[in-house]
Amino acid sequence: MNTLALKRSGGAWLSQRPSGPVVLAGLTLALLLSLLWASGQGAFGLPLSELPAVLAAALWPTGERSAAELVFFNIRLPRLVLAVAAGAGLGLAGALMQGLFRNPLADPGLIGVSSGAALAAAFAIVLGSLWWPEVPLALGTWPLMLMAFLGGVVVTALIYALALSEGGTRVGIMLLAGIAINALAGAGIGLLSYLATDEQLRNLQFWMLGSLGGARWEAVWVVALIALLSALLALRLARPLNALALGEAQATMLGVPVERLKLLCVLLTALVVGAITATTGIIGFIGLVAPHIVRLLAGPDHRWVLPGSALLGATLVLLADAWARTVIAPAELPLGIITALVGVPFFLLLLRSAHARTL
Amino acid sequence: MKRMASARPLARQRRDWLKASAGAAALAGLGWPLGAQANLGPRPARLITVGGSLTEAVFALGAQAHLVGTDTTSLYPAAAQETPKVGYMRQLSAEGLLALRPDVVLALAGSGPPLVLTQLRAARVQVELVERRHEWEDVRRTVQAAGRATGREAAALELQRQLDQRWATVRARIQAHTGARPRVLFIMAHGGSPLVAGRQTAAHAMLTLAGADNVISGFNGFRPLTAESMAAAAPDAIVTTTQSLQTIGGESAFWQRPELSLTPAWRRRHSGAALLHQDALALLGFGPRLPQVLEQLHQGLLRV
Numbered sequence: 001m002n003t004l005a006l007k008r009s010g011g012a013w014l015s016q017r018p019s020g021p022v023v024l025a026g027l028t029l030a031l032l033l034s035l036l037w038a039s040g041q042g043a044f045g046l047p048l049s050e051l052p053a054v055l056a057a058a059l060w061p062t063g064e065r066s067a068a069e070l071v072f073f074n075i076r077l078p079r080l081v082l083a084v085a086a087g088a089g090l091g092l093a094g095a096l097m098q099g100l101f102r103n104p105l106a107d108p109g110l111i112g113v114s115s116g117a118a119l120a121a122a123f124a125i126v127l128g129s130l131w132w133p134e135v136p137l138a139l140g141t142w143p144l145m146l147m148a149f150l151g152g153v154v155v156t157a158l159i160y161a162l163a164l165s166e167g168g169t170r171v172g173i174m175l176l177a178g179i180a181i182n183a184l185a186g187a188g189i190g191l192l193s194y195l196a197t198d199e200q201l202r203n204l205q206f207w208m209l210g211s212l213g214g215a216r217w218e219a220v221w222v223v224a225l226i227a228l229l230s231a232l233l234a235l236r237l238a239r240p241l242n243a244l245a246l247g248e249a250q251a252t253m254l255g256v257p258v259e260r261l262k263l264l265c266v267l268l269t270a271l272v273v274g275a276i277t278a279t280t281g282i283i284g285f286i287g288l289v290a291p292h293i294v295r296l297l298a299g300p301d302h303r304w305v306l307p308g309s310a311l312l313g314a315t316l317v318l319l320a321d322a323w324a325r326t327v328i329a330p331a332e333l334p335l336g337i338i339t340a341l342v343g344v345p346f347f348l349l350l351l352r353s354a355h356a357r358t359l
Numbered sequence: 360m361k362r363m364a365s366a367r368p369l370a371r372q373r374r375d376w377l378k379a380s381a382g383a384a385a386l387a388g389l390g391w392p393l394g395a396q397a398n399l400g401p402r403p404a405r406l407i408t409v410g411g412s413l414t415e416a417v418f419a420l421g422a423q424a425h426l427v428g429t430d431t432t433s434l435y436p437a438a439a440q441e442t443p444k445v446g447y448m449r450q451l452s453a454e455g456l457l458a459l460r461p462d463v464v465l466a467l468a469g470s471g472p473p474l475v476l477t478q479l480r481a482a483r484v485q486v487e488l489v490e491r492r493h494e495w496e497d498v499r500r501t502v503q504a505a506g507r508a509t510g511r512e513a514a515a516l517e518l519q520r521q522l523d524q525r526w527a528t529v530r531a532r533i534q535a536h537t538g539a540r541p542r543v544l545f546i547m548a549h550g551g552s553p554l555v556a557g558r559q560t561a562a563h564a565m566l567t568l569a570g571a572d573n574v575i576s577g578f579n580g581f582r583p584l585t586a587e588s589m590a591a592a593a594p595d596a597i598v599t600t601t602q603s604l605q606t607i608g609g610e611s612a613f614w615q616r617p618e619l620s621l622t623p624a625w626r627r628r629h630s631g632a633a634l635l636h637q638d639a640l641a642l643l644g645f646g647p648r649l650p651q652v653l654e655q656l657h658q659g660l661l662r663v
Contacts, residue, residue, distance in 0.1 A: 043452065044457050045458065071457055074482070141473060196580075197579070197580045198580060198581060202447075202449045206449065213450075214472065214474055329452075330444070331431075331445055331451075331455055
């Protein structure tokens with residue numbers, strides 16, 4: 001569809017929206033292209049054109065591994081895989097949350113995963129040295145990852161429990177409890193950063209800004225596996241979520257087990273975002289924007305929104321991270337800064353133009 | 360592939376060589392000891408320093424031709440700012456560092472993240488960490504590590520001997536001083552609200568070494584302090600960094616800060632001896648400039 005056709009169709013644009021499968025195919029292509037492009041990006045001069053030689057050398061080793069090979073397989077490739085897994089997980093979780101809350105403002109942070117993980121990470125960074133003085137607690141170390149994951153899951157469970165009542169979970173209460181607990185976690189992080197030493201404060205700060213610098217294969221596999229399994233499970237929630245969009249009562253009448261659906265959405269989000277945040281720190285905004293863009297492209301049907309958000313989230317994180325690690329090379333910008341700095345204005349622009357078109 | 364990879368660093372190396380020798384010539388005028396400049400082998404080890412005091416030590420040895428990158432805390436001498444910057448010491452990027460093709464990364468303990476150091480070692484880069492405990496030994500460790508990393512052990516020993524001597528003189532002078540120990544507050548304001556130094560900080564160590572008492576002993580690290588507790592601490596003088604003074608907007612703006620107005624130092628603000636400032640890296644870095652800066656600090660405090 002070219003711009004001329006768009007203009008001519010005017011208000012009828014909505015009905016001429018590309019079909020779901022077309023959007024998914026387009027997003028898949030975009031992901032593959034960004035993956036290819038991002039593999040050639042990095043501070044170490046290793047452009048795309050040299051990659052076939054590096055791959056060949058890895059498949060048919062001829063003695064000692066070259067520096068290029070080490071850089072690509074130990075540093076760049078795990079980062080690319082982590083970017084795809086984290087972006088897909090965050091996009092998917094965002095789509096699940098927006099579907100569950102039937103609110104376009106919802107993002108995975110709302111049910112406390114990110115703030116819980118951040119609070120636990122702050123706790124580990126600041127007070128951990130009292131119990132494990134020898135363990136380094138910075139982004140990408142195991143004790144910190146474990147603490148952050150547990151923190152995210154526990155706080156989510158707390159918010160879920162607060163929303164439980166005799167008639168089932170009340171989504172409105174969950175939303176309010178989420179906001180309240182997030183504020184509480186924020187206060188806890190504030191208190192811990194006041195107690196922190198300079199070094200701890202820096203570690204905490206970098207953790208909160210998010211980075212894929214902690215990508216190493218052992219951690220990347222765990223995140224990728226969790227993201228993949230969640231994606232497979234989440235795709236089965238597309239039709240129930242479509243029914244839920246009509247309202248809880250209608251969904252129940254359509255035979256959707258609403259309570260189980262809510263629990264599954266919260267559980268999947270907690271697991272996947274917990275695992276991602278534990279590995280990368282807080283990467284904001286992807287979970288909010290990816291589902292939005294997909295809905296603008298393909299409409300509100302969750303059969304397209306869920307996989308589309310995963311694909312787009314992966315693409316966005318790949319591109320943002322490629323930029324993060326090259327823009328001030330040999331140093332590196334925290335990823336969370338970029339996702340917000342570039343993403344938010346783009347998102348606002350998109351909202352404005354989409355709004356103008358649908359009027 | 361292999362051939363291409365080895366050809367590129369060579370070209371780059373030559374470029375760095377030219378740059379470095381130009382820098383060295385400029386520095387010679389500044390009085391840096393450049394004794395061993397001619398002895399560089401055909402391929403000097405490529406060195407990245409992470410930590411301002413380590414960079415200073417490399418320059419003090421005249422070995423800056425080895426430097427292919429430094430971190431953002433390496434601000435002195437000015438030529439150190441011309442090297443590629445690898446970012447803040449706690450947030451290094453593995454690929455960024457490797458892109459500079461280093462043989463050795465010389466870093467202060469606490470640099471990281473730890474995973475990046477592991478990745479560097481996996482890529483056959485020698486990573487050497489230097490402990491910092493805010494004591495004279497720090498300077499010796501720093502100079503020795505810089506000497507080892509650049510293959511200038513002899514020059515490092517000589518530099519260390521000179522520094523030891525100077526240190527002994529300064530310390531003897533401070534210890535010979537029998538007057539009352541001035542009560543001093545250390546303030547740092549590198550952006551954000553001013554913080555005061557408690558125990559277990561480089562600032563605390565410096566005040567103690569200079570023969571003063573830190574008026575803050577109730578907590579560790581840097582904290583903001585209220586006007587009332589500032590008044591209760593009652594410092595005779597205030598020490599800060601030149602950079603803090605610039606951030607606050609100069610000496611007169613400094614004394615206009617409300618939390619200072621109830622201190623004895625404030626009442627003596629026009630005496631010229633109530634506020635001392637020194638370059639942050641020299642004062643808190645525990646690098647080769649330590650004897651010199653400690654002497655200046657002590658001289659300043661004598662007038663209190």
